Amino acid sequence: MTQINFSNLGAAATAEQKRLAGYKAMLMVCTGTGCVSAKAFSLLDNLKEEISKRDLDKDFLVVGTGCNGFCGQGPILVVQPEGVFYQRLKKTDMARIVEEHLIGGKPVEDLMHRDLSSNKPIHKMDDIPFFSKQKLIALRNKGLVDPENIDSYFARNGYMALKEALEKGSPKSVLDEVKTSALRGRGGGGFPAGVKWASCMAAVEKTGKEPVVVCNADEGDPGAFMDRSIIETDPHTVLEGMCLGAYAIGAKEGFVYIRKEYPLAVTRLEKAISQARDRGLLGDGIMGSDFSFDIIIHRGAGAFVCGESTALMASMEGRAGEPSPKYIHNVESGYKDRPTVLNNVETWANIPVIVDKGGKWFAAIGTGDVSKDPWGGSSGTKVFSLVGNINNTGLVEVPMGITMREIIFDVGGGIPDGREFKAVQTGGPSGGCLPASLLDEPVDFDTLTRAGSMMGSGGMIVMDDHTCMVDVAKYFMEFLKDESCGKCNPCREGTVTLYGILDRITSGKGVKGDIDELERISRVMEAGSLCQLGATACNPVLSTLRYFREEYDAHIDEKRCPGKVCKDLITFTINDECNGCMVCAKRCPTNAISGEKKAKHTIDQKECIKCGICNDVCKYDAVNVE
Amino acid sequence: MDVAKIDTILRKYNGDSDFLIEILQDVQAEWRYLPVDLMRHLADELGVPLARVSHIATFYKAFSLEPRGEHEIQVCMGTACHVKGASRVLDAMSRELGIGEGQTTADKQYTLEAVRCVGACGVAPVVVIDDEYHGDLMPDASAKLIARHMKEGAK
Numbered sequence: 001m002t003q004i005n006f007s008n009l010g011a012a013a014t015a016e017q018k019r020l021a022g023y024k025a026m027l028m029v030c031t032g033t034g035c036v037s038a039k040a041f042s043l044l045d046n047l048k049e050e051i052s053k054r055d056l057d058k059d060f061l062v063v064g065t066g067c068n069g070f071c072g073q074g075p076i077l078v079v080q081p082e083g084v085f086y087q088r089l090k091k092t093d094m095a096r097i098v099e100e101h102l103i104g105g106k107p108v109e110d111l112m113h114r115d116l117s118s119n120k121p122i123h124k125m126d127d128i129p130f131f132s133k134q135k136l137i138a139l140r141n142k143g144l145v146d147p148e149n150i151d152s153y154f155a156r157n158g159y160m161a162l163k164e165a166l167e168k169g170s171p172k173s174v175l176d177e178v179k180t181s182a183l184r185g186r187g188g189g190g191f192p193a194g195v196k197w198a199s200c201m202a203a204v205e206k207t208g209k210e211p212v213v214v215c216n217a218d219e220g221d222p223g224a225f226m227d228r229s230i231i232e233t234d235p236h237t238v239l240e241g242m243c244l245g246a247y248a249i250g251a252k253e254g255f256v257y258i259r260k261e262y263p264l265a266v267t268r269l270e271k272a273i274s275q276a277r278d279r280g281l282l283g284d285g286i287m288g289s290d291f292s293f294d295i296i297i298h299r300g301a302g303a304f305v306c307g308e309s310t311a312l313m314a315s316m317e318g319r320a321g322e323p324s325p326k327y328i329h330n331v332e333s334g335y336k337d338r339p340t341v342l343n344n345v346e347t348w349a350n351i352p353v354i355v356d357k358g359g360k361w362f363a364a365i366g367t368g369d370v371s372k373d374p375w376g377g378s379s380g381t382k383v384f385s386l387v388g389n390i391n392n393t394g395l396v397e398v399p400m401g402i403t404m405r406e407i408i409f410d411v412g413g414g415i416p417d418g419r420e421f422k423a424v425q426t427g428g429p430s431g432g433c434l435p436a437s438l439l440d441e442p443v444d445f446d447t448l449t450r451a452g453s454m455m456g457s458g459g460m461i462v463m464d465d466h467t468c469m470v471d472v473a474k475y476f477m478e479f480l481k482d483e484s485c486g487k488c489n490p491c492r493e494g495t496v497t498l499y500g501i502l503d504r505i506t507s508g509k510g511v512k513g514d515i516d517e518l519e520r521i522s523r524v525m526e527a528g529s530l531c532q533l534g535a536t537a538c539n540p541v542l543s544t545l546r547y548f549r550e551e552y553d554a555h556i557d558e559k560r561c562p563g564k565v566c567k568d569l570i571t572f573t574i575n576d577e578c579n580g581c582m583v584c585a586k587r588c589p590t591n592a593i594s595g596e597k598k599a600k601h602t603i604d605q606k607e608c609i610k611c612g613i614c615n616d617v618c619k620y621d622a623v624n625v626e
Numbered sequence: 627m628d629v630a631k632i633d634t635i636l637r638k639y640n641g642d643s644d645f646l647i648e649i650l651q652d653v654q655a656e657w658r659y660l661p662v663d664l665m666r667h668l669a670d671e672l673g674v675p676l677a678r679v680s681h682i683a684t685f686y687k688a689f690s691l692e693p694r695g696e697h698e699i700q701v702c703m704g705t706a707c708h709v710k711g712a713s714r715v716l717d718a719m720s721r722e723l724g725i726g727e728g729q730t731t732a733d734k735q736y737t738l739e740a741v742r743c744v745g746a747c748g749v750a751p752v753v754v755i756d757d758e759y760h761g762d763l764m765p766d767a768s769a770k771l772i773a774r775h776m777k778e779g780a781k
């Protein structure tokens with residue numbers, strides 16, 4: 001293994017670029033988790049086989065990449081450098097792509113993405129609307145590097161920012177760029193990274209203790225997978241970011257706290273760390289400089305609250321992850337009472353680009369004026385997991401300040417099945433649900449908070465008119481009551497009580513005064529909880545009350561669920577569209593459906609458990625839900 | 627109690643109690659639960675109070691004090707999966723297996739769990755069976771998937 005130093009990093013990059021340029025094409029197969037669920041690994045093997053069979057290994061390189069972003073269309077293959085995009089692939093398609101496209105020179109149109117309105121095939125990935133409005137910084141290498149090969153990161157200028165900083169810069173120059181960039185934390189709170197780093201350095205000065213840097217990869221927000229994807233796609237960008245942070249604040253030790261539910265991300269991170277050590281990019285005297293730094297992984301064990309900074313520190317020390325009061329901040333006394341900088345995966349992933357291109361460049365992207373004060377706006381881009389009832393589900397990175405409407409309708413392609421948009425949920429369990437009237441608001445930290453939600457880590461769950469907003473509030477409260485660590489009373493009792501009231505409302509037993517009670521308890525939790533889990537737990541309730549009050553009223557006053565979700569308030573019947581195909585009768589788990597072949601069926605209401613399977617399997621819209 | 631196996635796990639983490647959670651995860655993976663005598667042994671070896679070990683064992687969801695089934699079925703109940711009908715998927719699975727959430731079948735073959743987001747939200751609803759991901763899985767298809775799995779297992 002050649003050790004990387006200041007003088008040969010450039011050569012290592014060029015060598016890898018040359019090697020790759022020697023191929024006629026590179027076949028980038030997405031092996032992100034979404035595509036893996038659609039058998040991407042067997043597709044990858046199959047493609048390699050088809051190429052070997054024809055003795056074309058010298059001409060075509062097959063690479064398994066991290067998430068391409070367009071998960072809803074997986075499995076995905078992109079032919080680079082031309083950028084031809086294939087989707088929803090099956091094993092049998094591999095031979096066709098090799099024969100028709102790679103050998104015959106004619107891309108296979110029927111495996112391409114189609115324009116939603118014209119239905120014409122789109123050849124190039126960059127021309128697909130889902131991709132064309134995005135701006136990639138944290139995800140800049142997505143689909144372009146082999147996450148398990150450090151050389152492929154070198155070929156994309158990897159570790160160059162670190163080299164420049166170590167060779168020509170200083171800890172101060174790194175800190176200054178991060179300060180100028182006004183980068184705000186991507187894990188939820190939006191605290192300016194530069195300010196955090198500087199106060200950690202002040203604490204080091206005061207206490208004389210050695211600081212540590214930590215990467216928060218706990219990603220507890222349900223419905224979000226940005227951090228997972230960044231690590232699975234481009235783990236070295238996170239490592240390089242952490243190296244730069246450690247250099248700036250003078251840390252020798254770093255940790256990544258990652259949830260065990262992400263086994264592929266853990267494996268790729270472990271590989272990346274060991275490759276970086278082998279090449280002298282972690283460990284003693286990095287690149288021959290006198291800067292030494294190494295990274296250790298801690299695996300979480302399934303507790304949402306461990307994403308909270310003080311709980312995370314406790315968990316990293318091998319204890320139960322219970323938060324402690326924040327009289328003293330982590331930057332002063334965090335991991336083992338040492339000054340600690342904790343940043344989110346995406347925050348770290350932005351750092352190499354900021355140091356490379358300059359803080360000013362970064363600050364120019366986004367909203368507001370951040371030239372004097374990082375709180376003055378939201379700079380840079382944000383990665384969102386765009387999921388739920390939306391045509392183009394997947395991972396997107398867009399500039400701050402883009403509107404919700406652009407994200408949901410231009411990038412996301414709107415709502416499927418001819419349904420209406422009802423709400424978009426951001427900020428996870430601490431966030432809220434925003435209605436159609438706010439679609440034209442810019443997406444940035446402060447606007448979302450003002451609207452009663454928050455940026456959070458980047459979950460963006462789109463809901464159509466078949467969603468019940470009271471049920472959504474109940475869903476989050478169920479989550480929070482289970483995840484509350486129980487240490488403080490307002491959170492422990494508050495979440496259970498709120499859940500009880502919401503459960504009563506959704507089962508048709510809501511009473512006058514329930515809404516006042518929801519609001520009253522929410523205020524107590526906001527004021528009295530120990531950590532932000534409890535203090536923000538009421539947001540899903542308060543935001544749905546603020547924008548969808550009429551749905552609460554319908555449940556309480558009319559015992560009606562407008563979204564047709566709450567089981568106790570709906571009935572399933574079969575209408576005249578039924579042609580007696582018998583599919584529903586066969587699939588009904590309680591045999592509640594009877595009827596002859598080619599004759600209209602009926603549902604026995606006494607037997608019906610309202611599982612909705614008849615409605616799912618019916619091809620003729622013959623099931624009414626009222 | 628297989629002391630050699632435990633020692634291997636302890637050695638992997640240099641007997642460092644900072645890694646107690648990781649150690650317990652490895653034990654859980656090996657034994658499919660945390661036997662009490664084993665927790666006591668670990669506490670002695672690591673020089674930490676048994677109370678700290680059991681606090682962790684009951685705090686984090688990854689651990690179980692009773693043996694889990696041979697196969698673990700995780701139904702994602704994250705937000706993306708929820709709005710796409712995950713609770714109906716869980717009901718279907720539960721009907722097919724004849725057990726509730728968090729329970730294990732009498733023959734110790736299957737444990738059914740509801741988990742919050744497995745990070746494949748783009749293909750919701752998602753079910754994970756023994757680390758294998760299944761996306762876009764509607765209730766009817768999920769019931770069929772389990773029925774098939776049980777039939778193949780029985781062979």
Ligand SMILES: Cc1cc2nc3c(=O)[nH]c(=O)nc-3n(C[C@H](O)[C@H](O)[C@H](O)COP(=O)(O)O)c2cc1C
Nearest residue numbers: 185186187216219220307308309343344347532533
């Ligand atoms: C209950 C709770 C859960 C959290 N979960 C996460 C998480 O999963 N990932 C994360 O990066 N930050 C999470 N945070 C925020 C962290 O406490 C912390 O602010 C963040 O990691 C700091 O990094 P940043 O400034 O780069 O965002 C959570 C906060 C709370 C209160």
Ligand code: FES
Nearest residue numbers: 032034035069071
């Ligand atoms: S997992 Fe393949 S596109 Fe996201």
Ligand code: FES
Nearest residue numbers: 702704707746747
């Ligand atoms: S919400 Fe189910 S995988 Fe994320």
